[in-house]
Amino acid sequence: NAGVMQNPRHLVRRRGQEARLRCSPMKGHSHVYWYRQLPEEGLKFMVYLQKENIIDESGMPKERFSAEFPKEGPSILRIQQVVRGDSAAYFCACLRSGTDTQYFGPGTRLTVL
Amino acid sequence: SQQGEEDPQALSIQEGENATMNCSYKTSINNLQWYRQNSGRGLVHLILIRSNEREKHSGRLRVTLDTSKKSSSLLITASRAADTASYFCATATNFGNEKLTFGTGTRLTIIP
Numbered sequence: 001n002a003g004v005m006q007n008p009r010h011l012v013r014r015r016g017q018e019a020r021l022r023c024s025p026m027k028g029h030s031h032v033y034w035y036r037q038l039p040e041e042g043l044k045f046m047v048y049l050q051k052e053n054i055i056d057e058s059g060m061p062k063e064r065f066s067a068e069f070p071k072e073g074p075s076i077l078r079i080q081q082v083v084r085g086d087s088a089a090y091f092c093a094c095l096r097s098g099t100d101t102q103y104f105g106p107g108t109r110l111t112v113l
Numbered sequence: 114s115q116q117g118e119e120d121p122q123a124l125s126i127q128e129g130e131n132a133t134m135n136c137s138y139k140t141s142i143n144n145l146q147w148y149r150q151n152s153g154r155g156l157v158h159l160i161l162i163r164s165n166e167r168e169k170h171s172g173r174l175r176v177t178l179d180t181s182k183k184s185s186s187l188l189i190t191a192s193r194a195a196d197t198a199s200y201f202c203a204t205a206t207n208f209g210n211e212k213l214t215f216g217t218g219t220r221l222t223i224i225p
Contacts, residue, residue: 033212042201042215043156056210091155093213100144100211106155 004029004094005074006105013082014113021108024074025094032075033102034067037089049075082112118216119202125222132189134219136202137182143205145178146213147187150199159187159200189221197223 005024013019025032030051035043048056049069060067064082069075079086089109093102120135136145144163148156162169162178162185169176175188189196199220203213 031211035213035215042217043203043213045212045214048210048212056212059212093156095211100205101146101158101161102211102213103158104148104156109153 003027004092004103004105006090006092006108008108009106010109010111012111012113015083016081019079019082019086019110019112021077021079021090021110022074023077023092023094023105025092026103029094029096029103031095031097032069033093033095034075034077035091035093037091037107039088043091046077079110082110084112086110087112119200119219121219122217123220123222125224126192128192128194128223128225130192132192132196132221132223134187134200134221136185136187136216138185138202138204138214138216139183140204140206142180143208145176145185146203146205147174147176147185148201148203148215150201150218152198156201192221192223194223194225197221 003026007022032049034046037043045059047060047067052071064080066078089107091104091107093104095102118137146161147159150156160171160176162176173190178185199218201215201218203215205211
Protein backbone atom coordinates (compact mmCIF):
# COMPACT_ATOMS: atom_id res chain seq x y z
CA ASN A 1 0.00 0.00 0.00
CA ALA A 2 3.11 2.16 -0.27
CA GLY A 3 2.46 4.14 2.90
CA VAL A 4 -1.22 5.00 2.51
CA MET A 5 -2.81 4.74 5.94
CA GLN A 6 -6.44 4.04 6.70
CA ASN A 7 -8.06 3.76 10.07
CA PRO A 8 -9.76 2.11 11.62
CA ARG A 9 -9.10 -1.17 9.82
CA HIS A 10 -12.31 -2.65 11.16
CA LEU A 11 -15.37 -0.74 12.30
CA VAL A 12 -18.59 -2.11 13.72
CA ARG A 13 -21.64 0.10 13.93
CA ARG A 14 -25.29 -0.44 14.78
CA ARG A 15 -27.97 0.73 12.41
CA GLY A 16 -28.53 4.46 12.74
CA GLN A 17 -25.05 5.29 14.03
CA GLU A 18 -22.43 7.30 12.22
CA ALA A 19 -19.30 5.82 10.66
CA ARG A 20 -16.21 7.93 10.13
CA LEU A 21 -13.40 6.54 8.00
CA ARG A 22 -10.00 8.17 7.72
CA CYS A 23 -7.40 8.11 5.00
CA SER A 24 -3.91 9.59 5.25
CA PRO A 25 -2.23 9.71 1.86
CA MET A 26 1.49 9.56 1.35
CA LYS A 27 3.45 12.75 1.63
CA GLY A 28 3.21 14.76 -1.55
CA HIS A 29 0.10 12.95 -2.78
CA SER A 30 -2.63 15.56 -2.88
CA HIS A 31 -5.28 13.57 -4.75
CA VAL A 32 -7.51 11.12 -2.88
CA TYR A 33 -10.05 8.68 -4.29
CA TRP A 34 -12.52 6.65 -2.25
CA TYR A 35 -13.86 3.31 -3.43
CA ARG A 36 -16.31 0.80 -1.98
CA GLN A 37 -16.10 -2.94 -2.38
CA LEU A 38 -19.05 -5.16 -1.62
CA PRO A 39 -18.33 -8.85 -0.86
CA GLU A 40 -17.20 -10.83 -3.90
CA GLU A 41 -17.32 -7.74 -6.14
CA GLY A 42 -14.90 -5.28 -7.67
CA LEU A 43 -14.33 -1.79 -6.37
CA LYS A 44 -16.74 1.01 -7.21
CA PHE A 45 -15.62 4.63 -7.38
CA MET A 46 -17.27 6.97 -4.89
CA VAL A 47 -15.54 10.35 -4.76
CA TYR A 48 -12.38 12.16 -5.84
CA LEU A 49 -10.95 14.96 -3.74
CA GLN A 50 -8.01 17.28 -3.85
CA LYS A 51 -7.01 19.36 -0.87
CA GLU A 52 -10.13 21.21 0.31
CA ASN A 53 -12.02 20.48 -2.92
CA ILE A 54 -14.40 17.80 -4.12
CA ILE A 55 -13.59 17.20 -7.78
CA ASP A 56 -15.93 14.34 -8.66
CA GLU A 57 -18.62 12.88 -6.41
CA SER A 58 -20.55 11.08 -9.11
CA GLY A 59 -20.24 7.74 -7.29
CA MET A 60 -21.48 8.95 -3.93
CA PRO A 61 -24.97 8.03 -2.76
CA LYS A 62 -27.11 11.14 -2.66
CA GLU A 63 -27.93 10.89 1.01
CA ARG A 64 -26.05 10.09 4.21
CA PHE A 65 -22.58 10.02 2.61
CA SER A 66 -20.11 12.88 2.64
CA ALA A 67 -16.38 13.30 2.18
CA GLU A 68 -13.79 15.94 2.89
CA PHE A 69 -10.06 16.44 2.53
CA PRO A 70 -9.09 19.43 4.67
CA LYS A 71 -5.93 21.45 4.24
CA GLU A 72 -4.50 19.79 7.33
CA GLY A 73 -5.21 16.22 8.35
CA PRO A 74 -6.59 13.10 6.73
CA SER A 75 -9.42 12.70 4.28
CA ILE A 76 -12.65 11.67 5.97
CA LEU A 77 -15.49 9.61 4.54
CA ARG A 78 -18.55 9.99 6.72
CA ILE A 79 -21.64 7.81 6.61
CA GLN A 80 -24.56 8.98 8.69
CA GLN A 81 -27.37 6.76 9.94
CA VAL A 82 -25.74 3.60 8.65
CA VAL A 83 -27.83 0.75 7.31
CA ARG A 84 -26.91 -2.91 6.81
CA GLY A 85 -26.36 -2.31 3.11
CA ASP A 86 -23.44 -0.01 3.97
CA SER A 87 -21.45 -3.03 5.15
CA ALA A 88 -18.48 -3.19 2.82
CA ALA A 89 -14.77 -2.57 2.54
CA TYR A 90 -13.91 1.07 1.89
CA PHE A 91 -10.60 1.85 0.24
CA CYS A 92 -8.87 5.10 -0.38
CA ALA A 93 -6.21 5.61 -3.01
CA CYS A 94 -3.87 8.50 -3.60
CA LEU A 95 -1.68 9.77 -6.35
CA ARG A 96 0.77 12.53 -6.94
CA SER A 97 -0.28 15.42 -9.14
CA GLY A 98 0.70 14.79 -12.75
CA THR A 99 0.97 11.02 -12.41
CA ASP A 100 -1.55 8.26 -13.06
CA THR A 101 -0.74 5.40 -10.71
CA GLN A 102 -2.98 5.14 -7.66
CA TYR A 103 -1.69 3.64 -4.44
CA PHE A 104 -4.29 2.00 -2.29
CA GLY A 105 -4.60 1.86 1.45
CA PRO A 106 -5.38 -1.38 3.31
CA GLY A 107 -9.06 -0.51 3.59
CA THR A 108 -11.61 -0.15 6.36
CA ARG A 109 -14.05 -3.00 6.76
CA LEU A 110 -17.35 -1.65 7.98
CA THR A 111 -19.88 -4.00 9.50
CA VAL A 112 -23.33 -2.71 10.32
CA LEU A 113 -25.25 -4.81 12.81
CA SER B 114 -22.75 -1.07 -16.05
CA GLN B 115 -19.33 -2.63 -15.58
CA GLN B 116 -16.60 -1.00 -17.64
CA GLY B 117 -14.33 -3.97 -17.13
CA GLU B 118 -15.21 -7.60 -17.21
CA GLU B 119 -12.60 -10.20 -16.40
CA ASP B 120 -12.54 -13.64 -17.86
CA PRO B 121 -12.46 -16.25 -16.46
CA GLN B 122 -14.13 -15.53 -13.12
CA ALA B 123 -12.06 -18.27 -11.49
CA LEU B 124 -8.93 -20.11 -12.57
CA SER B 125 -7.05 -22.98 -10.91
CA ILE B 126 -3.69 -24.13 -12.22
CA GLN B 127 -0.71 -26.14 -11.05
CA GLU B 128 2.29 -24.35 -9.66
CA GLY B 129 4.77 -23.63 -12.41
CA GLU B 130 2.17 -23.26 -15.14
CA ASN B 131 1.28 -19.98 -16.80
CA ALA B 132 -1.93 -18.13 -15.94
CA THR B 133 -3.75 -15.91 -18.41
CA MET B 134 -6.56 -13.57 -17.48
CA ASN B 135 -8.52 -11.38 -19.84
CA CYS B 136 -10.31 -8.09 -19.41
CA SER B 137 -12.76 -6.35 -21.72
CA TYR B 138 -14.01 -2.80 -21.45
CA LYS B 139 -16.57 -0.65 -23.19
CA THR B 140 -15.37 2.93 -23.64
CA SER B 141 -12.18 4.66 -24.78
CA ILE B 142 -9.50 4.73 -22.13
CA ASN B 143 -6.36 6.62 -21.18
CA ASN B 144 -4.80 3.67 -19.44
CA LEU B 145 -5.56 0.24 -18.08
CA GLN B 146 -4.15 -1.09 -14.83
CA TRP B 147 -3.98 -4.49 -13.20
CA TYR B 148 -4.20 -4.98 -9.45
CA ARG B 149 -3.86 -7.97 -7.16
CA GLN B 150 -5.90 -8.43 -4.00
CA ASN B 151 -5.21 -11.12 -1.48
CA SER B 152 -8.22 -12.30 0.46
CA GLY B 153 -9.45 -9.63 2.82
CA ARG B 154 -6.56 -7.32 2.06
CA GLY B 155 -5.88 -4.13 0.10
CA LEU B 156 -4.97 -3.79 -3.54
CA VAL B 157 -1.46 -4.02 -4.88
CA HIS B 158 -0.69 -2.22 -8.11
CA LEU B 159 0.90 -4.58 -10.64
CA ILE B 160 1.26 -2.78 -13.93
CA LEU B 161 -0.12 0.14 -15.94
CA ILE B 162 -0.38 0.19 -19.72
CA ARG B 163 -1.31 3.32 -21.60
CA SER B 164 -3.66 3.49 -24.55
CA ASN B 165 -0.79 4.00 -27.00
CA GLU B 166 1.08 0.94 -25.77
CA ARG B 167 0.50 -2.61 -26.91
CA GLU B 168 2.58 -4.70 -24.53
CA LYS B 169 4.37 -4.28 -21.26
CA HIS B 170 6.49 -6.54 -19.07
CA SER B 171 7.30 -6.52 -15.40
CA GLY B 172 9.14 -9.52 -13.99
CA ARG B 173 6.91 -12.55 -14.53
CA LEU B 174 4.03 -10.39 -15.70
CA ARG B 175 3.16 -9.58 -19.27
CA VAL B 176 0.26 -7.32 -20.16
CA THR B 177 -1.15 -6.73 -23.62
CA LEU B 178 -3.64 -4.13 -24.73
CA ASP B 179 -5.75 -4.19 -27.88
CA THR B 180 -7.66 -0.94 -28.10
CA SER B 181 -9.43 -2.00 -31.31
CA LYS B 182 -10.99 -4.92 -29.44
CA LYS B 183 -11.17 -3.04 -26.14
CA SER B 184 -9.44 -5.87 -24.35
CA SER B 185 -6.37 -6.61 -22.29
CA SER B 186 -4.70 -9.74 -21.01
CA LEU B 187 -2.49 -10.43 -18.03
CA LEU B 188 -0.08 -13.33 -18.24
CA ILE B 189 1.70 -14.62 -15.15
CA THR B 190 4.49 -17.00 -16.07
CA ALA B 191 5.91 -19.78 -13.89
CA SER B 192 3.17 -19.35 -11.30
CA ARG B 193 3.86 -19.70 -7.59
CA ALA B 194 1.61 -20.49 -4.64
CA ALA B 195 2.02 -16.86 -3.52
CA ASP B 196 0.30 -15.73 -6.74
CA THR B 197 -3.00 -17.05 -5.36
CA ALA B 198 -5.22 -13.96 -5.21
CA SER B 199 -7.93 -12.06 -7.02
CA TYR B 200 -6.81 -10.01 -10.00
CA PHE B 201 -8.66 -6.92 -11.19
CA CYS B 202 -8.32 -4.79 -14.25
CA ALA B 203 -9.22 -1.12 -13.94
CA THR B 204 -9.55 1.59 -16.55
CA ALA B 205 -9.07 5.33 -16.39
CA THR B 206 -10.87 7.36 -19.01
CA ASN B 207 -10.39 11.04 -18.26
CA PHE B 208 -7.27 13.13 -18.27
CA GLY B 209 -7.10 15.09 -15.05
CA ASN B 210 -9.45 12.70 -13.25
CA GLU B 211 -7.88 9.31 -12.76
CA LYS B 212 -10.88 7.63 -11.16
CA LEU B 213 -10.78 3.94 -11.93
CA THR B 214 -13.54 1.65 -13.13
CA PHE B 215 -12.89 -1.88 -11.93
CA GLY B 216 -13.89 -5.19 -13.38
CA THR B 217 -15.37 -8.01 -11.39
CA GLY B 218 -12.07 -9.84 -10.99
CA THR B 219 -10.54 -13.23 -11.62
CA ARG B 220 -9.91 -15.45 -8.62
CA LEU B 221 -6.66 -17.30 -9.29
CA THR B 222 -5.73 -20.39 -7.28
CA ILE B 223 -2.28 -21.93 -7.65
CA ILE B 224 -2.19 -25.57 -6.62
CA PRO B 225 1.15 -26.54 -5.06
